[in-house]
Amino acid sequence: MEPSSRLERFTDIIKSPTDHRDYAMVTLSNGLRCTLVHDPEAHQSTAALAVAAGHFQDPLENQGLAHFLEHMLFLGTEKYPEATAYQDFIHQHGGHHNAWTGTEYSSYYCSVDAPSFAEALDRFSRFFYQPTFNPEWIAKEVNAIESEFQLKRKDELRRLYQVHKVTANPAHPFSKFSVGNFNTLTNKGDTTGLDQHMRSYFSTWYRANRMTLVLAGPQSLDELETLAIACFQSIPGNGATVTPEQAPLYLPEQTGIQLHVRPLKDARRLILAFALPSIDKDYPYKTTSFIAHLLGYEGPGSLYAELHHANLINSLAAGGGISGSNFKDFNLNMQLTEYGLQHTDRIIAEVLAAIDRIKHEGLEDWRYKERQVAIANAFRFQEPARTADLAPQLAINMHHYQPHDLIFGDYRMDQLNVSKARELLDCMRADNLRATLIHRQVEVDQHEPIYGTDYQVRPFTEAQLEFWQSAEVSAIQLPGPNPYLHPLRPPQALSEPVSRDPRQHQLADGLTLWHLQDPDFRAPKAHIYCQFTLPNVTASATHYASARLWCELMIDRLNEDCYDAEIAGLHFNIYPQHYGITLHISGYSQGIVELSRDLLERLQTTRFSESRFADIKQKLYVNWQSALANKPLNLLFARLNVLLQPHMYALSDLAEALAQITRSGFDDWQQQLFAEVELKLFAHGDLTQETLRPLTECAQQTFSMQANLQANMPATRDLAELKSSGKLETRGQLLTRHTDHAAMLVIQGSDTSVLQQTCMLLLNQFIQPHLFNELRTRQQLGYLVGSTYMPIEQRPHLLMYVQSSNSKAPELCKAIEAFRKHFLQQFDERIHDELDQVKGHLIRKLREPDTNLRLRSQRLWSTISPTDVSFDRLEKMAQQLEVNTTSFFIKELAEILATTGHQGYITASPKEL
Incomplete structure (x- = not known):
């Protein structure tokens, strides 16, 4: 009997026109839902399994058990009992594997060369119905969990996350310690009982009806279905139905509060978190995403622009925050200036006023339709992900989206859901706010014992609440129509004979263009790289520190003016490297040349305010000074680059040099930055050479270039x-x-x-x-x-x-x-x-x-x-x-x-x- 006749398939899955894969969904008799992905261009095959069980299901007496179980599943099954058998097989057949444990889900995935997929699945699938839980490895893997815990013990995000947990409702499973360590998994080193707890967790939650599976590769859909049946049918079903959590994430006294958190590294950050209900069912409308777009807008007159111009903040990101089956934190995450650190109440007043303005003026259909155009462009001309990366994402999506939205769910925006928007905006008020201030000098009076973080919790005062109600705030503007945003045209016809290698054009002494109109990825997208070889960047640690500062200042200065382009899908970055400075512009080909030309013209003419110079210099100095607290391996990789590459400098040397840089000295250096320059351009994608002419002409008019500067750079050190x-x-x-x-x-x-x-x-x-x-x-x-x-x-x-x-x-x-x-x-x-x-x-x-x-x-x-x-x-x-x-x-x-x-x-x- 053919596989397709055994199981009913669902194939009505919405996909991008650029997606060459075929998709189908089947459900095995044990309740396991499977997505099959036929990718004829893939050289490897991938399996990803997501189970609706994570640290929320940990028993209180064994917090971290889900994470520990994840480790143990890799260490032998009844058919393949050797602890390294699975990993050895995957590596020997050109693959890779990994897993993670989250709050309500855990994910496992592996990729191997396609001919070895059946053998790999025979090993992988047995994790979920035939693990040995070898007692010999239990103590060793407790040590591994402890090592992982110690590795991240000084991680600022984990320290903050744990404070978040201890200040949430203790009856909600979010409050449990998710990672686990020696203390939570053992009784002073005694692992007695851990085996039984683990087996109980596994048999309760690791059930087929709580799992989703993705099999992807060059195999046909029939072949993949056969593999799914053969390898995964043996997983027991009849597990408990997946249901949302019932306890609220926060008790009434846990909102309307000011949190102080003292970090290890120098930091000035304010996180405003509004407690919202679950947004899982709102995915067809993306209401929180729309609100985040309005609040996080960075163009002229925006909330960000007003706070930035007032020298209160350096950055603002809206819409992040934890989410789950019955909760969502809507975060505004801001990096503060030194001045902003002293005026957090004013910042909160501005944010609350901006939310009020959105509630009364921002819920307009044309604004939502602009977001629809931007998201539709992103979906229509989506760049294909590697199948190995796509599979784990789809396994999680299966838990959240309707089958036809398996892929499209991340992009779906049906219409402006005004009632939902008002419901969410009504929740974004002071008494539903948790304001977290992160700085080394904040007042603290409590100690979180697991990561050792000092913190303080206080309810907002009557004076604060009154100030936020009556404060005089800026005339914040909501985004206007975006001039860059419009439906995209198809890619231009190929103007030259088909080639897959760029062609070199020597336009002038010191100016080289490499160009490739891509013959394969026929979408209206492009990348433009501009590499400036600049001796005035690499001559010394002081020069290089000045260049790093200059790049940060340029990005800071240009972001506001270019934000509409950013929203429309045009991005830029400026960064120094051991040749000089590189400008990278990417996104849709419509408008990319104009944006690139505009940025080139500004490189020599842009000047910076005294306040931004001082604040960004201080921020860089603090980052470099605190780098020695980073992960030692990261530091070793950075140091190796310094040792082997000429004109690379240690962060400690850069910090010392930066401390000596004055404003007048920086201005003198900036005047000479492009005195000696060689420019190499690379344009790739939906761009003809004729389309590039305004950019190359601008380059020749703007810079006086010299040849062979890069050729004279010293070689890698021996x-x-x-x-x-x-x-x-x-x-x-x-x-x-x-x-x-x-x-x-x-x-x-x-x-x-x-x-x-x-x-x-x-x-x-x-x-x-x-x-x-x-x-x-x-x-x-x-x-x-x-x-x-x-x-x-x-x-x-x-x-x-x-x-x-x-x-x-x-x-x-x-x-x-x-x-x-x-x-x-x-x-x-x-x-x-x-x-x-x-x-x-x-x-x-x-x-x-x-x-x-x-x-x-x-x-x-x-x-x-x-x-x-x-x-x-x-x-x-x-x-x-x-x-x-x-x-x-x-x-x-x-x-x-x-x-x-x-x-x-x-x-x-x-x-x-």
Whole structure:
């Protein structure tokens, strides 16, 4: 019997015209709802399963149990009892896997090379009906949970989140500690009973009728349905019906309050959270999204603009906040200036007045229709996501949207729901507000014990309430008609012979245009990169600090004027790098050249107010000074770039330089910023060369350019020279303000040849799962263990790293070194078959076509940005893998691992106070 005749399929799923996939939904006899996705262009297949159970279902005596269960499911099933069997299989077949535990849902997903999908599903599906919960691993995974907890213990978002929990209704499951740790999962180290609690949780909540499954890949819908039946039919059904929570998120005394939270890092932030009812059923109207658009608008005269011009805030984001089956927090999140920190009541008065204005003047149909046009454009010309990324998202969507809205639900905007908008706006009042002020100097009187956060809770005073009622507020304007927003035309016809590589046009000395009118992604979208090679950016730490400040000031200055373009789908960014400064503009091709030309003209003419200069300089300085409290691994990656790339500077050096920069000195530097400039343009997408003419003419008229500035930049530093000079020893051992230790082994390729790059990439792909299994799973050295391949100016590097809360950096170095030596001993024909598999996967991966225009633009730009341009490098690497035998690579990889001259360790350790 054909699979399609066994189960009734639903195929009336709304999708974007740019989506080439086929979709169907089926429900298995056990109640498991499945979405099948046929993607003929995919090289890998993906499974994603979402279960309606998360930390809300944790028992009070075992908080974090759902998260612990997530870890344990990976460590063996009855058919495949070895703890690393699943992970080894996934990695050996070119895949990846992950999972997360949320409030009311948990998600599991994996991707593998398509021919291995059935075998992968045989392993993956058994998590959900045949886990062993091996007692041998229970204590080890408690340690892993503890390591994860310790890793994030100084994470500011988690600290704030936990304060949020302890100030919510204790009868609501949101108040439970979600991550879990040694104390919540054990009785002073005794794991007795944990096994039974876990099995009880699993058998109660992990039921087929509470699950959704997505199977996606190049297989036909019939094949995918057959796999769903064969692998997932055995999951028990008849679980409890999914029902909304009943207890309110907040008690009456928990709204109308001022919260003070003292962070570890310097911060000035005000979060205004209005408690709303659940918005799940409002998804066809997106009412909160519409209100967020009106409140978060940043154009002239807006709430943001008025607060910004009054030097009260640096940023404003509207509409975020936690949400669930019976609650939604509508947040306005603002970064304050020093002045704004002293005037939070005025800011709240302005916000409440803006909400009142929206209630009385903003609920107009034409405003909603503008949002409809913007969202319709986004859906109509949606850039295809990778199937591996799409599947987990669809598995969650199945829990929230009607079947036909599986994809479209995120974009659906039927009409302005005035009654719902008024209901929600009526909730956005002072007595329903939680105002959280985050700063190191706020008054506190309570201590949250899990993350150690100090905080205070106070009801709003009568004086505050009266002030917000009677305060004189700005004449805030609601958004006017958006001149950039209109239905988009189809892409332009191809004007040149079809090519997939950009063509170079030398327009003048020092001005190069690379152009590609994309033949594959036929949508009215484009990317324009403008790379300015500027010696006045890279000459010293002071110059580079000035450039970082200048970029922040430019974005700050231009955001308001360009906000309508941003809403209409045109975006820009300005950032410094070790050549100089890059301007990136992206979005719809209609208007992108005009916006790019306007931005180019402003680069040399824009000046900044004294107050914005002072405030953004202070913000940058605080960020750089507090960087030593960041995750040690992040610091090591940043430090490695500084060590290996000329004209890159440590954040501590930049902070010291920034402190010395005066306004007059900055103005003098700005006058000379473009005195020496070479400009490289890259235009890609729905753009003809003729369309670009106004931009290239503007560039020639605006800048006096010189040739070969980039060619004279120094090459990547040699690791052996850094070691012999002692710089690796002195500059590669960081003292941080984080409690964790970290170590990283850096292996530098001997040259920039394609063969050397291929060998290093292959070595990383091969060594990754072995490193993780040994140092993370078996030795439990730390939660963050891994390896990565990193080319710098085409010179390949392999990095192996560990971050640990319980082992010191020298011990981590010894562990990595012992692993390297032991692994090297295995390099003979015994590994032939495994390496051959990895090789085959890598060949397919190198030849994978670009998924969308954005990814292709990024890939091409990373090729064009350096001086050595080679568009076929990935294909040449694939050819190297094909023409050389596996035995040849065994010898080459062993030599790379054994040659210690181009290897070195960098470390991060807590600074002793």
